[in-house]
Amino acid sequence: MSSSRKGKEGAEEGEQQHGQISNKKRKEIFPYGNYKSYYGYRIGQEMEEDARLKVFKKEWFEGKDCLDIGCNSGIMTIQIAKKFCCQSILGVDIDANRIQDAYWHARKFLRMENARKTLGKASKLEGASGSSEEKDLLDTVSFRKEDFVNSRDPHKNHYDTIICLSVSKWIHLNWGDDGLITLFTRVWSLLRPGGIFVLEPQPWKSYEKNYRVSETTRENYRNLMFYPKDFQDLLLDKIGFRKVEDITSSVSGSKTGFNRPILVFHK
Template sequence: MVEENRNNESNNKGKRNDDVKKREPAKECTTNEQQPSKKKNRKEVAVFGNYRNYYGYRVGQDLDEDPRLKVMKREWFEGKDCLDIGCNSGLITISIAKKFGCSSILGVDIDGARIEDAHWTLRKVMKTSTQKTTSKTTQGSADAKLSNSLEKHKNHSLVKVTGEYDSPPEETKDLFKIVSFQKGNFVQGWRTPSNTHYHAILCLSVSKWIHLNWGDEGLVTLFWRVWTLLQPGGVFILEPQPWSSYYNNRSVSEITAANYKNIEIPPEDFQDVLLDKIGFRKVDNLTSSLSGTKSGFDRPILAFWK
């Protein structure tokens, strides 16, 4: 009987130990796995450079506008059809439409979530402009007449000594008719609406991500497609990332890691490829007039002419 009790006690102890063994790994797994996942969530991995809130840390709250806009000229965009490759949340796309008076501008991004962000941004901008307009129209009729008189006078004096133009009042622009966004992979499968050709095409801090994900072939495809979509005399505005930036992002996926090892066209050779291989006739380096850029984003901006 005593022996039987000992056996029962031994068996029960064994069961308890087995239960502990079953429970302990689960508890340890929960502790060790959940914590790293939280850390990963803090550092966003964007395989295509499709960061959320990209402009939040690129431009920040301390700047009135993206510094890159200051090196661009109205005559490149005014009354013309434009394309923004890799538009992200659409801030640059919308800003160009507002500041330079495009006839149309289309923003394309590979990430549908960023396109949704861009549509949200456009609605927010239009809502703000509408509120400003409503506020102004509620002024007294005398003030309204004076404002109209001043506006007419201003319209007769648009040309400055520098040859630049004042931007038309934001509230007079229906951006919904000018700005549009579309999800698409520019180097693979995307087609322009109604075979449109453009007078200005932008590719700002996007070439690295195309290069890492599709290699040299993808980069050349980018350049060639831009060339074919540009009107004669059109401008291609390129902001390439430096090679050091490639190194920092080479391991975001297995594909980028493999392509990084095989890249033979470094960013410093892009200009030669675009001029000698693709066929652009000249290039203007806009970097010297660029100021106010945040640390880590001091990249060259080049304008290539077809």
């Protein structure tokens, strides 16, 4: 066989292998909504401020201990810490790869921040806090792999504010109504008196688009008794939250792709 023919066949084999790899990437499944670069995909630019931050209140986070359930790659967690000056914020996610991404993003934000300081440019966070001795980002933000609904490793701390953004659908589809109630019950138990629970539930039409992602989600979808429209009553009447604030209208018309209800429950 001539060397040119061998080279041609080798190239064709390489293209086939590349095609197989590309197909695998295209067919990659995320049964828990654990998409890579989820916020970058939704927002368009990873470093661009999320529109939801514009309607979040500083008093929910400033000087508070906070928990972000389903933090994905940590972008939102980091932005909350930087903008609202949390005492601490822990991001948990079921996917270890997303937690690795989150720490990578935290280090990237920190490098950018240190570079600005080196150039003598005051950061926005310093200007807002009035403190020249701002703690390093990694002293405030931490991440941990955790299946929040099924974890048997209890949290050592309680929290002033817990957020759960675009995550409840995946918990609901993967663990059914029982999993949803477990989520709400655990949130209640981890909140300090007077604490805040910020919930962004996906609408039912989003369930209809995604329930086929696995056999488990298909089966659970057929048996669900609760719908997103029921969550508010569940949290107030069954779980025990004393009041709810609907800030949905404040972010309606946003171009971020997050045109969903945002409900703020007070313990």
